[in-house]
Amino acid sequence: MSGLWISKELAEGIRRHGAETYPHECCGALLGRDSSIAQGHDAEGKAAKREVLRLYPLVNRRDDSPRNRFEVTPRDVMDAEKAAGAQGLEIVGWYHSHPDHPARPSEYDRDHAWPWYSYVIVSVMNGTPQEMTSWRLGDDRQEFSAEPMEVRQGAAV
Numbered sequence: 001m002s003g004l005w006i007s008k009e010l011a012e013g014i015r016r017h018g019a020e021t022y023p024h025e026c027c028g029a030l031l032g033r034d035s036s037i038a039q040g041h042d043a044e045g046k047a048a049k050r051e052v053l054r055l056y057p058l059v060n061r062r063d064d065s066p067r068n069r070f071e072v073t074p075r076d077v078m079d080a081e082k083a084a085g086a087q088g089l090e091i092v093g094w095y096h097s098h099p100d101h102p103a104r105p106s107e108y109d110r111d112h113a114w115p116w117y118s119y120v121i122v123s124v125m126n127g128t129p130q131e132m133t134s135w136r137l138g139d140d141r142q143e144f145s146a147e148p149m150e151v152r153q154g155a156a157v
């Protein structure tokens with residue numbers, strides 16, 4: 001797996017969103033580029049990369065259990081796609097927080113995830129953001145695999 005690149009600034013943005021909505025989950029779309037779609041390898045023959053260039057925060061619409069269930073509605077997907085397209089980007093994944101839980105996907109997450117996308121999860125313990133991880137669902141939708149995440153210095157371009 002190629003891994004997910006994100007700037008330090010955007011990684012901070014996800015943590016901040018998780019702290020803001022605590023004790024409820026935050027969620028949002030990851031807008032960016034995935035070079036594997038176009039060519040599989042870049043000009044130097046390095047493995048394809050996936051990069052997050054913008055965050056698109058969403059409102060957690062679930063009233064019944066906003067603490068441990070986030071839901072992305074078709075409307076959210078449409079809005080996020082529009083925002084991505086307007087900036088010449090695409091949706092490369094989704095992020096959400098796990099208040100007082102580890103940064104690992106739940107059963108619920110697996111049932112509601114789609115293959116291909118990166119799923120970034122930030123653990124927020126007692127209101128303080130902790131570990132952040134990224135996951136990809138297998139094509140058979142049976143299980144998530146951890147996706148290496150590279151947090152880079154400097155602002156996104």
Ligand SMILES: [Zn+2]
Binds near residue numbers: 121
């Ligand atoms: Zn979750």
